[in-house]
Amino acid sequence: MEKSVYYISAASTISHQPTFGNAGFSKSICALEADSSLITPDFKAFIDAGLLRRMSKILRMSVACAKDCLAQSHLEQPDAIIVGTGLGCLHDTEKFLNTSLTVEGLLPPTSFIQSTHNTMAGQISLSISNHGYNMTHTQNTLSFEHALLDAMMLLDDGEASILVGAADEYIEILTEIAGELNVRPARQLTSAASFFIVSNAPESDTVACVKDCWPIAFPESKTSAINDFLQRNELNAAEVDYVLFASLLPEQSGELVDLFTSAGMSGERCIDYLAFSGIYPTAAAFGMHYAADLMRTDRSIRNILIVNALRSENLGLTLIQSVEA
Amino acid sequence: MDTLKEDLKKQIIEQLNLEDITPADIADDSLLFNDEGLGLDSIDALELIVLLEKYHGIQVTKPEEGKEAFKSVNTMAEYIRKRKS
Numbered sequence: 001m002e003k004s005v006y007y008i009s010a011a012s013t014i015s016h017q018p019t020f021g022n023a024g025f026s027k028s029i030c031a032l033e034a035d036s037s038l039i040t041p042d043f044k045a046f047i048d049a050g051l052l053r054r055m056s057k058i059l060r061m062s063v064a065c066a067k068d069c070l071a072q073s074h075l076e077q078p079d080a081i082i083v084g085t086g087l088g089c090l091h092d093t094e095k096f097l098n099t100s101l102t103v104e105g106l107l108p109p110t111s112f113i114q115s116t117h118n119t120m121a122g123q124i125s126l127s128i129s130n131h132g133y134n135m136t137h138t139q140n141t142l143s144f145e146h147a148l149l150d151a152m153m154l155l156d157d158g159e160a161s162i163l164v165g166a167a168d169e170y171i172e173i174l175t176e177i178a179g180e181l182n183v184r185p186a187r188q189l190t191s192a193a194s195f196f197i198v199s200n201a202p203e204s205d206t207v208a209c210v211k212d213c214w215p216i217a218f219p220e221s222k223t224s225a226i227n228d229f230l231q232r233n234e235l236n237a238a239e240v241d242y243v244l245f246a247s248l249l250p251e252q253s254g255e256l257v258d259l260f261t262s263a264g265m266s267g268e269r270c271i272d273y274l275a276f277s278g279i280y281p282t283a284a285a286f287g288m289h290y291a292a293d294l295m296r297t298d299r300s301i302r303n304i305l306i307v308n309a310l311r312s313e314n315l316g317l318t319l320i321q322s323v324e325a
Numbered sequence: 326m327d328t329l330k331e332d333l334k335k336q337i338i339e340q341l342n343l344e345d346i347t348p349a350d351i352a353d354d355s356l357l358f359n360d361e362g363l364g365l366d367s368i369d370a371l372e373l374i375v376l377l378e379k380y381h382g383i384q385v386t387k388p389e390e391g392k393e394a395f396k397s398v399n400t401m402a403e404y405i406r407k408r409k410s
Contacts, residue, residue: 050364053342105378108340109371 004155006210007323010072010197012065013289014040015277016190021068026293031275032188040064047127054110055123056091058169061193062120063127066163070128073197078163080133080154081121084147086140086281088117090171120167133159141308144282145215145316148198152213155200165195166282185248190278194285202323207299208292211319219315222252223259226307229317235303237263242294244273244287245307252309274310284308284316291320327353329402332380337398340376341369353399362397370395377401383408 013019016036017029038061043052046064055063062083070076096111113119118136125134133154137146144166151164170191178185198210212233219225230236243260247253257270277286284306291304301322308316334348343363356362358370365373373395377383383405385391394404 049344050366053344054368103379105384106375108375110368113368 004152004200006152006155006198007200007202007206008196008208008210008288008292008320009075009161009199009203009206010069011194011289011292012068012072012196013192013194013286014038014061014065015192015194015286016188017276019286019289019293020065024293024297026290026297029276029290032190032278034188036188036278038191051123051127054114056089056114056169057191058085058089058091058167058193059114059120059123061191062165062167062195063123065165065167065193065195066124067127069163069165069195069197073161073199073203075161075197077128077130078132078161078197079159080135080151080162080164081124081130082133082135082137082147082150082154082162082164083118083121083124084137084139084143084145084164084166084282084285085117085120086138086143086168088138088169089115089119090169090174092119094171094173124163139215140314141281141284141311142215142217142314142316144194144285144288145213145308145318148210148213148288148318149215151198152210155198160201161197161199163195164198165193166285167191167193168280168282170280185279187274188278190280192277192280192283192286194282194289196285196288206323208295208320209323210288211303211321212317213319214317216315216317218313222307222309222315223255225315226256226259226305226317229319230305233319235319237265240265240303240305241269241301242291242304243270243307244291244304245270246272246274246283246287246310247307247312248274248279248310249312252312256307256309273306279310281310283310284318288318288320295320295322327402329405330398333398333401333405336376336380337363337373340372340379341365351398354397356397357395373401377405381405381409 046067092111093115139146151162273287277283287306304320306318
């Protein structure tokens with residue numbers, strides 16, 4: 001089967017950065033401060049008030065980003081809706097579990113219904129009346145890459161436009177658990193959502209495409225895997241313009257940066273995107289939007305490699321290429 | 326002022342997370358499941374069943390009773406008083 005080109009026809013992110021409805025945000029991006037908070041749009045502009053009242057943060061962000069993507073690409077219905085999430089709807093899960101521990105008798109149904117990982121994909125589908133393929137991937141820190149791979153295979157299979165994205169939600173207990181485990185994350189644990197329309201044909205303003213995506217569990221050597229990935233895409237390290245990486249281990253980050261700086265890349269072009277997004281399992285989706293936005297603001301950029309080593313046992317590699325005007 | 330009805334309005338707002346709505350916005354006789362009223366739906370009906378048990382200790386065991394009881398704040402108050410008498 002011939003591989004399609006996977007054009008990024010629309011991208012929408014809600015994060016700590018001014019990403020939402022703001023093409024060119026990569027010019028004004030800055031590292032997260034300790035008291036930084038999410039920059040959210042007016043959700044009422046995207047979601048009916050009757051539905052909005054039931055939705056937790058992760059659902060509001062997901063539906064708003066999904067609808068923003070559809071508006072950007074002038075698409076009424078995508079052929080499929082695919083979502084990646086590492087930890088799912090934590091707020092409703094916690095609410096339901098707390099209620100089940102403290103309340104005797106009947107339990108309120110809303111938090112139970114909306115506690116499952118596939119609620120985002122389901123709510124997006126309901127909000128636009130979509131009856132297509134609807135899938136949720138949960139593979140820890142590689143959830144987004146698996147969702148993206150699914151979308152790419154559907155395009156290979158003949159579908160035209162896929163809504164694919166990722167979302168995760170922070171709740172206080174994550175900080176408590178990190179404390180119990182003696183983990184002190186260098187960046188803020190947080191929430192965010194990023195959605196994309198990936199299509200088999202470019203729009204007039206499409207600037208980037210997904211060339212390849214490879215989620216790997218337990219790679220023997222990350223540098224070998226990166227070299228293999230570049231080789232299968234007929235590239236070498238010197239031909240990569242930017243590396244956007246996520247890693248919590250300084251020695252691992254150093255190894256990644258060395259791999260590319262030794263090939264001639266400026267250290268400034270090896271960017272730890274967690275400094276901008278904060279930490280959540282599907283931050284690689286932020287990385288992809290960031291990459292596409294960099295290409296929009298600087299048309300000389302050809303190749304951006306996203307290296308997701310947020311969890312040291314996993315490696316997600318995504319290659320974003322510019323689309324010739 | 327009927328305290329039970331005022332309490333019910335506050336409980337409905339909290340249980341159903343009715344943002345931007347105050348007790349004063351809910352008329353005693355407005356139809357809860359009508360778009361001209363609060364526009365509630367089937368999930369809200371389940372939440373109202375939970376509300377009656379949580380705040381008033383009343384279990385709705387017959388679905389046909391709920392259908393009548395949940396028409397408005399008036400009918401809910403009437404149902405609670407009847408069950409407690």
